Amino acid sequence: MKIIGKKVKRIDGFQKAEGSAKYASDYYFHNMLYASVVYANVPHGILKNIDVSKAYELPGVVYVATYKDVPGINKFGHVIKDMNFLVPIGDKVRFEGDVIALIAAESKEIAEKAAKLVSCEIEELPPVLTIDEALKDEIIVNGDSNIGFHRKIRKGHIEDAFKDADLVLEMNFETGYQEHAYLEPQGAVAYYTPDNVMEIYVSAQCPFYVHEDVANILGLPLNKINVIQTETGGGFGGKEDVPSYVAAKPALLSYLTKRPVKLIYTREMDIKETSKRHPSKSYFKVAFKKDGTILGVKSKTYLDMGAYSTLSPIVMYRTTVHSCGTYKVPHVFVDVYGVYTNKVPCGAFRGFGSPQVLFAIESVMDEAAKRLNIDPYEIRLKNTLDVGDETATGHKLTSSVGAKKTLKKVYEISNYPKLKDYVKKYNETNKFKKLGLGWSHIFYGVSLGSGGQHLDGASAEVLIQPDGTINIMIGNTEMGQGAKTTMAIIASEILGQKLDKISVLQPQTLVLQDSGPTVASRTTIFSGNAVRIAAKKIKENIIGFLSNYFGVGKNEISFSDGNVLVRDKIFTFEEITELCNKNNVKLSEIGWYKTPKLHFDHEKGIGEAYITYTFSTQLSLVEVDILTGKISLKEAWVCHDIGKVINYDGAIGQVHGGVVQGMGYAIMEEIKQDNGKILTDNFNNYIIPTIKDAPQNIHVEFVEEEFSEGPFGAKGLGEPSLMSSPPSIANAVSNAINKRISKIPISMEDII
Amino acid sequence: MIIKFKLNGKEIVKDVPVHKRALDFLRDDLGVLSIKEGCGEGECGACTILVDGKNIHSCLMLAVELDGKEVLTVEGLKDKTIQNAFVEAGAIQCGFCTPGFIISTKALLNENKNPSSEEIKEALEGNLCRCTGYLKIEEAVKLAVKMYNKGSDKK
Ligand code: FES
Ligand code: FES
Numbered sequence: 028m029k030i031i032g033k034k035v036k037r038i039d040g041f042q043k044a045e046g047s048a049k050y051a052s053d054y055y056f057h058n059m060l061y062a063s064v065v066y067a068n069v070p071h072g073i074l075k076n077i078d079v080s081k082a083y084e085l086p087g088v089v090y091v092a093t094y095k096d097v098p099g100i101n102k103f104g105h106v107i108k109d110m111n112f113l114v115p116i117g118d119k120v121r122f123e124g125d126v127i128a129l130i131a132a133e134s135k136e137i138a139e140k141a142a143k144l145v146s147c148e149i150e151e152l153p154p155v156l157t158i159d160e161a162l163k164d165e166i167i168v169n170g171d172s173n174i175g176f177h178r179k180i181r182k183g184h185i186e187d188a189f190k191d192a193d194l195v196l197e198m199n200f201e202t203g204y205q206e207h208a209y210l211e212p213q214g215a216v217a218y219y220t221p222d223n224v225m226e227i228y229v230s231a232q233c234p235f236y237v238h239e240d241v242a243n244i245l246g247l248p249l250n251k252i253n254v255i256q257t258e259t260g261g262g263f264g265g266k267e268d269v270p271s272y273v274a275a276k277p278a279l280l281s282y283l284t285k286r287p288v289k290l291i292y293t294r295e296m297d298i299k300e301t302s303k304r305h306p307s308k309s310y311f312k313v314a315f316k317k318d319g320t321i322l323g324v325k326s327k328t329y330l331d332m333g334a335y336s337t338l339s340p341i342v343m344y345r346t347t348v349h350s351c352g353t354y355k356v357p358h359v360f361v362d363v364y365g366v367y368t369n370k371v372p373c374g375a376f377r378g379f380g381s382p383q384v385l386f387a388i389e390s391v392m393d394e395a396a397k398r399l400n401i402d403p404y405e406i407r408l409k410n411t412l413d414v415g416d417e418t419a420t421g422h423k424l425t426s427s428v429g430a431k432k433t434l435k436k437v438y439e440i441s442n443y444p445k446l447k448d449y450v451k452k453y454n455e456t457n458k459f460k461k462l463g464l465g466w467s468h469i470f471y472g473v474s475l476g477s478g479g480q481h482l483d484g485a486s487a488e489v490l491i492q493p494d495g496t497i498n499i500m501i502g503n504t505e506m507g508q509g510a511k512t513t514m515a516i517i518a519s520e521i522l523g524q525k526l527d528k529i530s531v532l533q534p535q536t537l538v539l540q541d542s543g544p545t546v547a548s549r550t551t552i553f554s555g556n557a558v559r560i561a562a563k564k565i566k567e568n569i570i571g572f573l574s575n576y577f578g579v580g581k582n583e584i585s586f587s588d589g590n591v592l593v594r595d596k597i598f599t600f601e602e603i604t605e606l607c608n609k610n611n612v613k614l615s616e617i618g619w620y621k622t623p624k625l626h627f628d629h630e631k632g633i634g635e636a637y638i639t640y641t642f643s644t645q646l647s648l649v650e651v652d653i654l655t656g657k658i659s660l661k662e663a664w665v666c667h668d669i670g671k672v673i674n675y676d677g678a679i680g681q682v683h684g685g686v687v688q689g690m691g692y693a694i695m696e697e698i699k700q701d702n703g704k705i706l707t708d709n710f711n712n713y714i715i716p717t718i719k720d721a722p723q724n725i726h727v728e729f730v731e732e733e734f735s736e737g738p739f740g741a742k743g744l745g746e747p748s749l750m751s752s753p754p755s756i757a758n759a760v761s762n763a764i765n766k767r768i769s770k771i772p773i774s775m776e777d778i779i
Numbered sequence: 780m781i782i783k784f785k786l787n788g789k790e791i792v793k794d795v796p797v798h799k800r801a802l803d804f805l806r807d808d809l810g811v812l813s814i815k816e817g818c819g820e821g822e823c824g825a826c827t828i829l830v831d832g833k834n835i836h837s838c839l840m841l842a843v844e845l846d847g848k849e850v851l852t853v854e855g856l857k858d859k860t861i862q863n864a865f866v867e868a869g870a871i872q873c874g875f876c877t878p879g880f881i882i883s884t885k886a887l888l889n890e891n892k893n894p895s896s897e898e899i900k901e902a903l904e905g906n907l908c909r910c911t912g913y914l915k916i917e918e919a920v921k922l923a924v925k926m927y928n929k930g931s932d933k934k
Contacts (some may be wrong), residue, residue: 039868043874044881046813053812135803210817210825210875211907260815260875261909294818507873507910601924676869683912684872710822710907721913729813 029587031520031739037121037512038526039505048258050656051214051230052216056287060089062277063138064296065145067120069237070154070369070703071168074114074147077127081144082428087137090284091145092129097279099246103337105268109169110335110372112244112275120149120332122167122369123704124300131280131288154369154703157463158308158329161366168334168367175332176340176365178634182421183358188323192314196394200311200387201770204698205304205376205691208715209506211260213301214291215274217281224537225252225279231270232262232504238536240271241278253537262506263688264375265547268338269301295708302337302374303698305330307383313391314358316502319399319406323358324351324419328384332365333372339365342373344478344773346380351419352388353430353470359419360400361632369703377685381471382692385588386771388756389467394767402757407468412642418470420634427742429668429732430492430642434468436728437644441664454763459653460660465765467755468644471747472637474549477627484621485551487557489518489565492670493608495601497522499530501554503543504534508552508745509677514558516673517738521562524584524600540619548641548743551673553620556739560755561618569603572612602631614663623736641742642668645686645751649759656775658694660686660722660761667747668730671740681748682727689752691716693771694760782846786811787855802826804842805852813853813878817907824906825916827879828852834886836905851885853878860930861885864923865916872910880906884920893924 030396042048067074079091094101094113101115111118114125128145132138155161161173178228180481189195215229215237225247229237234254242249242263254274259266277288286487292300308329314322332339339517343363352359378385396406411430417423430759437443450462475483487501499518505511511531519526534542542554566586573593574581583594591603607614628632663686673676699706707713733740753771764778783792786809795804802819805811805828814837817825821839825889828837829851856862861884864870880903887894887902894902899920908916 036866037869037871039874040871041862043871044853044862044865045856045859045876046878049812050808050875052816055807055810115863208907208909210823210873210907211815212817259873261873263909283816291816364908507875509872680872680911680915681870683914684910685912686910687912708818710818711820715907715909716913717907718900720915721917725912725914772868 029520030516031525032675034675035516035526037509037514038529038531039511050211051228051257052214052291054216054228054257055214056151059287059289060131060133060280060284061138061604062280062288062290063130063142064126064276065142066112066123067125067127067149068123069120069149069151070123070418071122072149072151074116074118074120074127075150076116076148078146079128080464082130085141085144085367088141089133090131090280092279092283093127096243096261096283100243103240103272104335105338107336110337122371124371129280131284147521150669156368156370156703158331158366163366165496168369170571173367174364174597175336175367176343178343178632179345180361180420181573182419182633183323185323185325185358185360187537188314188358192322192396193317194315194395195219195312196391197312198391198394199454199769200309200381200390202307202386203772204306204711205696206298206363206698207260207263207376208713209263209265212292212294212297213225213266213273215270215277216287216289217274217277218287219281221286223251225278225282226430227274228253228257229254229270229274230259230266231256232266232506232546233537234504234534235272235541236268236544237274241275244275245278245282250537253535255531255535256504259431259504259506263377264379265302266506267375267457271323282372290395290720294710298708298713299705302372303537304376304769305342305373305380305383307331307382307416309387311387311391315399316496317399319395319401319409321354321410325360326357327362329364330380331368331370331373333368333370335372336365337372338374341478342375342380346384347632348420348472349381350384350388352385353412353468353642355412355416356419356601370700371705379547379746382584382750382753384720385750386754386757389758390767390769391498393758393761399519403466404438407466411468412470418636422445427582427670427732429730430470431669432730433642433644433666436666436730437646437664440728441646448749461651461653461763463649463651463759465647465755465757465759465762469717469747469750469752471548471750472642473639473743474547474552474622474637476637477625477634480622480625482543484541484619485553485557487554487561487618488539489558489561489616491565491604493605495524495604495607496587497524498532499529499558500532500534500539501558502534502539502556506545508681510554512677513551513674514554517555517558518562519693520707521559521566523539523591525589548745548747551741551743552737555741556620557618559618559619559738561616564616564618565614568613569607569682572607572610617694636661639742640738641744641747643747643751645755647759649756649763650661651760651763651778653779658773660756662689662722662724664726665751666728666730667744668732668741669744670734671731672729673739673741678729679727681744683725684726685748686752687716689749690756691755693753694773697772780843782843783813784847785849786846787851797843799842800838801840801842802837802847805837811852811854815875815878817875824879827878827882827906829882829886832889834883853881860926863925864926865919868885868915868919868922869913870911870919876906876908880916884923888923915925
């Protein structure tokens, strides 16, 4: 490999360092209006009346839009359309962030003032605020029942497992919300241009979602809307479906006023209205043999969806498939329920419904190890998947299974036996500060799998300019994870052009075919393959031409390091592309990649759940202050089998960020609510890790068990990088205090 | 109120409303777009600017308070060492926090040419980053120090 897997500088780095990268809020247009939003601010009720007259009286207010102004379908929802865009009179308000009206005004200040002048009359209803209340189904939040969705796995005979078991563990778990807290709040600028194309500049992971959703809201054909993803200041799942709900607001106002309209959320709006990681409650019953072998898993998990289903049914697919962890389990009986409550709708968040159950199953594994007197490392090694094994859904794995290698690698780099010894000695001599070690061993089904295969295709366009510089446009997005650099590396590997001559453009939906969402750690495989295919096609065009032109064999032509070797003559890449251009050689191509068809029985939850899996292991060392309850992550050792490392620095960055964000989830971050209203609506009370909370070191290693379908063998890393962290840290805390942690975030009371 | 101040070395005279935040004034009126708003409450550091050599959250400052001051943002950095160090160290992901971190680093290195890990953490505690996990940011600051030291060795 020439450049794949090497350490390179990210291609968009300097632009960001000098502050010239343009995020949604950095777009300004002549004659631009500013939008504000009128919220219901009530968790449950019936909207009786809206009075906008006072707002209109304020000078500088240009438009106050309500449901009556929506020209298309006033509804959102990925699986079922159960959420109003703007609540109609007579309909229900289902959470505090339901939107009643939108304002367009000449300035931000006027827009905000006007929002306070809209009055609405809401007949309040008692809200449903917890999973337990929702399950009673006495007050219905949405649809016919609060249990909106159910998914399951039925494999083998679970009762046999319990009959044959030497140890049966029954444990309950709870997890809280997590707010994405991307540093850049949601925002969009919409401009209904004079030639009647709706241009939308939006901070987003999935511009094609915005495209379709805004088209529905406005009743416009898709070829009249261009969604341009701006530089995006972090997503983590929070900018998967939500940017549709955000962008539709200025889009409607721009449609109505024929002027550009900007809406940038404040942090408070963002936390109040937009999705979070689902809180959950789980019950696990797991059967083991004396030697630690798992015989069966029975589990029941409830996810708190909040007021609307949004992406929950898809999230639940992942929860279901990941419920048994990365282990061989012959008997499986898994149930996952999505439950409506009168709170903020939950949706996608790095890990997508799997961290909740991975925390549970990994805690069970540790507890079993303890009871059976086996080392937590050994019990995982014994049960983990290998080539030839079946996952809990009965998916037989035929290649690219590096699970064991990741375990062994972490064991080795952490010098585990010595470390264990050190911890033991430390704890014997320290009364109030205790150290703890915790393992986690997880897997992650890459991309959308059988839960969303209709979206699993991606397009890329590669264009070589006559001067040898290269433009790439992909349908997936850069949001910080390093996708642009990864794509440039792939093109560079194939075409031999230097990295600094390659730029990757922001996607535009009027240019590229729908490439599905940038989620599920799928970009490297999907866009990466699409770029690989397009670049290969161009390379063939060039080779075909050169072999004719110079009268040499095709195999006598090679590309590397900004040069092209034709038999024994070296040309610069620029000389060749100029020559090609003059001779009408096709220097632009589109690559399209889609996955092979998967087979899955959704009724039984059995089959090929995903195209491939990433396998990961983490060992964490924590220090717990018994007196104050303070937990610090001291050090972590992590290893991921991602098939092939393409963008080395990017991969390390993902793991560092994932471990720390996962740490926030496990021990720090907490959404506090009062009567369905979020109290922790900014960073003064929703506390995320600062540089002082970061561990001293995160040791990262990769295993490369190539996935034949992936570009150069690569799988995905974006989400597993977080997922290994919470269970490992929770297990480390349990280990330190010698008491099982069964709830995250871990609170002070759990310690002292 | 008419204010007069220096922005990245340039004299600015402008009439500003007394309630306007420095953040909005600098971004919306003067187009200094490296300054980002992440929280509006002085908690995230994305809006950090250098005022008379000190790092300040511009979301908590009024535009009129800029009167008579000298303001530096990343647009005005002539010496690119810190920026290069951030790129080199892999300390940038989404980049939304980056200008703020670079300004805070600048403030730190103005005062302390050889900060320890502890001092770096102390200086950057007011800047949040959700992407990197901070390890590479600390590395970037140390790299910048190294680059400066190398530069002064040569002289
Ligand atoms: S926007 Fe000023 S500190 Fe966050
Ligand atoms: S790089 Fe995204 S917040 Fe720091």
